[in-house]
Amino acid sequence: MTLSEEQTLLVKSVRDFCEKKVKPFARQWDKEQRFPKDVVRELGHLGVLGIVVPEALGGSGLGYVEYALVCEEVARYDGSLALTVASHNGLGSGHLGTFGTDAQKKKFMPMLARGEILGAWGLTEPGSGSDSAGMKTTAVKQGSKWILNGTKMFITQGTVAGCYVVLAVTNKEQRHRGITAFMLEPGMKGFTTRPIHDKLGMRSSDTAELIFENVELTDEHVVGEVGSGFIDTMKILDRGRISIAALGVGIIRGALEESLRYSKDRQAFGKPISDFQAIQWKLAAMATDYEAARLLTLRAAALADAKQPFSKEASMAKLFASEAAMRAATEAVQIHGGYGYTQEFPVERYLRDAKLLEIGEGTSEVQRMVIARHLLA
Amino acid sequence: MKILCTVKRVTDPEVKLKIGADQKSIATDNLKYVLNPFDEIAVEEAIRLRDKHQGEVIVVSVGPSDVSTQLRTALAMGADRAIQIVHAGELDSDGVARLLQKVYEQEKPDVVLMGKLSVDNDSWQAGPLLAEYLGLPQATYASKNDSLESDNEKNKVPGITIEGTTATVVREADGGIETLKVQLPAVITTDLRLNIPRYPSLPNIMKAKKKEIKEHTPQSLGVDVTPKVRVLKFELPPARKAGVKVADSAELLAKLRSEAKVIS
Ligand SMILES: Cc1cc2nc3c(=O)[nH]c(=O)nc-3n(C[C@H](O)[C@H](O)[C@H](O)COP(=O)(O)OP(=O)(O)OC[C@H]3O[C@@H](n4cnc5c(N)ncnc54)[C@H](O)[C@@H]3O)c2cc1C
Numbered sequence: 001m002t003l004s005e006e007q008t009l010l011v012k013s014v015r016d017f018c019e020k021k022v023k024p025f026a027r028q029w030d031k032e033q034r035f036p037k038d039v040v041r042e043l044g045h046l047g048v049l050g051i052v053v054p055e056a057l058g059g060s061g062l063g064y065v066e067y068a069l070v071c072e073e074v075a076r077y078d079g080s081l082a083l084t085v086a087s088h089n090g091l092g093s094g095h096l097g098t099f100g101t102d103a104q105k106k107k108f109m110p111m112l113a114r115g116e117i118l119g120a121w122g123l124t125e126p127g128s129g130s131d132s133a134g135m136k137t138t139a140v141k142q143g144s145k146w147i148l149n150g151t152k153m154f155i156t157q158g159t160v161a162g163c164y165v166v167l168a169v170t171n172k173e174q175r176h177r178g179i180t181a182f183m184l185e186p187g188m189k190g191f192t193t194r195p196i197h198d199k200l201g202m203r204s205s206d207t208a209e210l211i212f213e214n215v216e217l218t219d220e221h222v223v224g225e226v227g228s229g230f231i232d233t234m235k236i237l238d239r240g241r242i243s244i245a246a247l248g249v250g251i252i253r254g255a256l257e258e259s260l261r262y263s264k265d266r267q268a269f270g271k272p273i274s275d276f277q278a279i280q281w282k283l284a285a286m287a288t289d290y291e292a293a294r295l296l297t298l299r300a301a302a303l304a305d306a307k308q309p310f311s312k313e314a315s316m317a318k319l320f321a322s323e324a325a326m327r328a329a330t331e332a333v334q335i336h337g338g339y340g341y342t343q344e345f346p347v348e349r350y351l352r353d354a355k356l357l358e359i360g361e362g363t364s365e366v367q368r369m370v371i372a373r374h375l376l377a
Numbered sequence: 378m379k380i381l382c383t384v385k386r387v388t389d390p391e392v393k394l395k396i397g398a399d400q401k402s403i404a405t406d407n408l409k410y411v412l413n414p415f416d417e418i419a420v421e422e423a424i425r426l427r428d429k430h431q432g433e434v435i436v437v438s439v440g441p442s443d444v445s446t447q448l449r450t451a452l453a454m455g456a457d458r459a460i461q462i463v464h465a466g467e468l469d470s471d472g473v474a475r476l477l478q479k480v481y482e483q484e485k486p487d488v489v490l491m492g493k494l495s496v497d498n499d500s501w502q503a504g505p506l507l508a509e510y511l512g513l514p515q516a517t518y519a520s521k522n523d524s525l526e527s528d529n530e531k532n533k534v535p536g537i538t539i540e541g542t543t544a545t546v547v548r549e550a551d552g553g554i555e556t557l558k559v560q561l562p563a564v565i566t567t568d569l570r571l572n573i574p575r576y577p578s579l580p581n582i583m584k585a586k587k588k589e590i591k592e593h594t595p596q597s598l599g600v601d602v603t604p605k606v607r608v609l610k611f612e613l614p615p616a617r618k619a620g621v622k623v624a625d626s627a628e629l630l631a632k633l634r635s636e637a638k639v640i641s
Binding site for chain 1: 445446449450453576577578579580581582583585586
């Protein structure tokens, strides 16, 4: 997989930015569970918050390969910030940009693409995650209004977003075909958020519960067709999985680079620990996992860019990259010994961040289900 | 206003250099290249001046065919078009200045902005030589009074002030600041504290792809670049000796006095 000159330049631009503005601070943000608003705004200026949005709507007009490359780069330095980039691009603005009406797109996409506002996307509920069609949030039509009631759980950018896409049941009998997407703005009457703190990892990414109590919406807030919300959601998740896979790729690279540096430096029994075959085998496995995860991810992205089916490939990439990221982060902590178990080195953070990748946007179990369904179809 | 800005490809300062087998060159295997940091500052300043006064920024580079990557970087930062003088062989500062002289004569810019030095050869020559050959005024080591944390810097206000046909340049001199006024056209070389160069944004990287890079060679410009200065030998600095540990400050002071003889 060779990159074009433009791809090389954009990777370098994001890397240079992260080296200077992210790397020195990621540990502190994690510790304080602080969402780095200013840096997120600067990422907007860089064009990182509207990667696949057409230029006419204020975006960078790039494809999913570039999207994956950018997510990898940010995740190399900070998993939380990469989760912000991935969920904003892929879920919140992704849903509106793909299925929104022209009026909705014209009003919100330029602001979203430039990062002036952030996007959030509410599918998961306290009582339904993997079984997302089992949601309880309802939107009931009353005259010309839709009345929204329910609760969404673990919503990334929940307290900091300026635009929310929320899934709700509009026709219970029709199950998968009775779910509709709605667009909300903060401050709407009856719409409140409650931040969720003390996560294991991804601690400087903003996560919240969204609560809807008789929120009044109109047809102008419907995103896509009434009843097509769940079908659209599956398409959004397919693409989202490419970005979560890319986060895994970035974390593996971080774990590998930190381990290479440390193992050449750390002495035991009179030589650098990188002289021991036991350490070398770990490094070799990490490097191989990195390449494999990256190839799977870029392949799924390239299929998406070529407008070919990529659902199975995206699930495979997400499954492999997230599990490989856990392996790599675990081994990185092992290579760092006792120091790896402290916050003096970033590898314990990689381990905590990597775990989310096996859960968010479909657990590993769900990915295996999706892949098997494709195989047996 | 037309601004000509020079950019040079240099070896990545992060990569540890190895000397080639002939001892007169740097081994090129596994070498990475970046845009000379001082030139990056010159490009940033050129873009800010262009944005303030209208006009265009032309970037020019001399080097092997793959320096197009560094030209693309400058175009992605916001330069309007590029000129590449393809030359893969040896080159000294005098050759560079003579090539730039020809480009200047073709383009007739109002200002030439250049890095004060390139971090690989560190000879600080190309700018002053060019000004000399063109008979132009020069202001070297351009800096500014504002700090790099100031609002002016955040708002990308140029550090060089241009009014009519003069430029006011703040230069860092030993132990102080000197403010100069030069008549345009002039050659101005940039110092580190002039600005913080921008990161090329994703849309601008894509736009850069469509911008023109015009190619020349020393032959097509009629310049003989046979070096007048030749490198005879490169040597790595001697490996640093291990330090010594002292037990307390008294021992440190004693050693500084009797062994290092830096205090009395
Ligand atoms: C930090 C963070 C950010 C998130 N951001 C968002 C967001 O922005 N928007 C959003 O909508 N959601 C978000 N989520 C929610 C996330 O997508 C869900 O947590 C995830 O899909 C799992 O759902 P659940 O937590 O309800 O687990 P459950 O579905 O209850 O799963 C529990 C366990 O059972 C397993 N399981 C469930 N069903 C099956 C089955 N059929 N076969 C085998 N095993 C099964 C699961 O794999 C898992 O191991 C986020 C979560 C976190 C932690």
